Amino acid sequence: MNILITGASSGIGAATAERLAQEGHTVILMARRVEKLEALKKTIEGQGGKALIAAGDVTNFNAIQDTYQNLLKELGHIDVVINNAGVMPLSFLKNGKVNEAHQMVDVNIKGVINMIYSALPSMMEKNKGHIINVSSTAGRKVFPSSAIYSGTKFAVRAISDGLRMEMAGARKDVRVTDIQPGAVETELTHTITDQEVLEMFEKMGEMEIMQSDDIARAISYAIKQPRNVNVNEILIRTTSQSF
Numbered sequence: 158m159n160i161l162i163t164g165a166s167s168g169i170g171a172a173t174a175e176r177l178a179q180e181g182h183t184v185i186l187m188a189r190r191v192e193k194l195e196a197l198k199k200t201i202e203g204q205g206g207k208a209l210i211a212a213g214d215v216t217n218f219n220a221i222q223d224t225y226q227n228l229l230k231e232l233g234h235i236d237v238v239i240n241n242a243g244v245m246p247l248s249f250l251k252n253g254k255v256n257e258a259h260q261m262v263d264v265n266i267k268g269v270i271n272m273i274y275s276a277l278p279s280m281m282e283k284n285k286g287h288i289i290n291v292s293s294t295a296g297r298k299v300f301p302s303s304a305i306y307s308g309t310k311f312a313v314r315a316i317s318d319g320l321r322m323e324m325a326g327a328r329k330d331v332r333v334t335d336i337q338p339g340a341v342e343t344e345l346t347h348t349i350t351d352q353e354v355l356e357m358f359e360k361m362g363e364m365e366i367m368q369s370d371d372i373a374r375a376i377s378y379a380i381k382q383p384r385n386v387n388v389n390e391i392l393i394r395t396t397s398q399s400f
C-alpha cells in the first residue's frame with residue numbers, strides 16, 4: 158500500500174513510517190524539516206524499504222492539496238493517510254499565550270481537516286481508503302493547562318467519528334481510525350514555554366511512558382484488518398498512567 162504520514166520527521170510519525178515500511182508498504186513522509194525526512198528515508202531504504210519525501214506544512218491547504226494531487230499522479234493511489242502532525246505547547250489560559258493557542262488550532266485541527274479534504278475525493282471515487290487520525294487521551298479528558306490542546310484533540314475525535322458516520326452512510330469502504338495515545342517519549346513537550354506548566358510536570362513525579370513504536374504497532378494493527386473491518390478507536394496507556 159501507499160501510506161502518507163504527516164509529522165513523519167520525529168516521534169510517533171517517524172516510528173510508524175519505519176514500521177510500515179518494514180511491513181512492505183511504500184511510505185510518503187510529510188513534515189517541514191526536510192533534513193530529518195531525508196535521514197529517515199535513508200534509514201528506511203537501508204532496511205530494504207521504500208520511502209518518498211513530500212515536505213510540507215499541513216496548515217497550508219493549497220500547498221497540501223497540490224502536493225496530494227501530484228502524488229496521486231505519480232503513484233496512482235494513496236491507500237492510507239495518517240494525520241499525525243501535531244504540537245502541544247501546553248499553557249494556562251491566564252498566562253495569555255494566544256499565539257501558541259492559535260498554532261495548536263492551526264496544526265492539530267486545521268492540519269487534519271486540510272489532509273481530509275485533500276484525500277477524501279479520490280478515496281471516495283475509488284471506494285477504498287483509510288484515514289487515521291492521531292488524537293490523544295487528552296482528547297477524552299481535560300487537565301489543568303490542556304484546555305486548548307485538549308480542545309484540539311476532542312475536535313479530532315469528533316471529526317473522526319463524523320467522517321466515519323458519513324462514509325458508512327454513503328456506503329463507502331473508507332475506513333476511519335482515531336488513535337488515542339497516553340504519554341509517549343517524543344519531542345512533543347519541547348514546545349512548552351509556560352514556566353508554571355514545566356514546574357507542575359516536575360512535581361508530578363515519575364511515570365513510565367511509552368515509546369513511539371508502541372503506537373506504531375497499534376496503527377499497523379488497524380491497517381492490517383480486512384477491507385470491511387473498521388477499527389474506530391484505539392486508546393493506549395502504560396499500566397502506570399492513571400489519567
Ligand SMILES: NC(=O)c1ccc[n+]([C@@H]2O[C@H](COP(=O)([O-])OP(=O)(O)OC[C@H]3O[C@@H](n4cnc5c(N)ncnc54)[C@H](OP(=O)(O)O)[C@@H]3O)[C@@H](O)[C@H]2O)c1
Pocket residue numbers: 163164165166167168169170187188189190191193213214215216241242243244245264291292293294337338339340341342343344345346
Ligand atoms: N507524545 C505524546 O505523549 C503524545 C500523546 C498523545 C498524542 N500525541 C500526538 O501524536 C502526534 C505526534 O506527536 P509526537 O509525540 O510524535 O511529537 P513530535 O516528535 O514533536 O512530532 C510532531 C511532528 O509533527 C510535525 N509537525 C508539527 N507542525 C507541523 C506542521 N505545521 N506541518 C507539518 N508537520 C508538522 C513535526 O515535524 P516538523 O517540525 O518537521 O514539521 C513532527 O514530525 C501529535 O498529533 C500529538 O499530539 C502524542
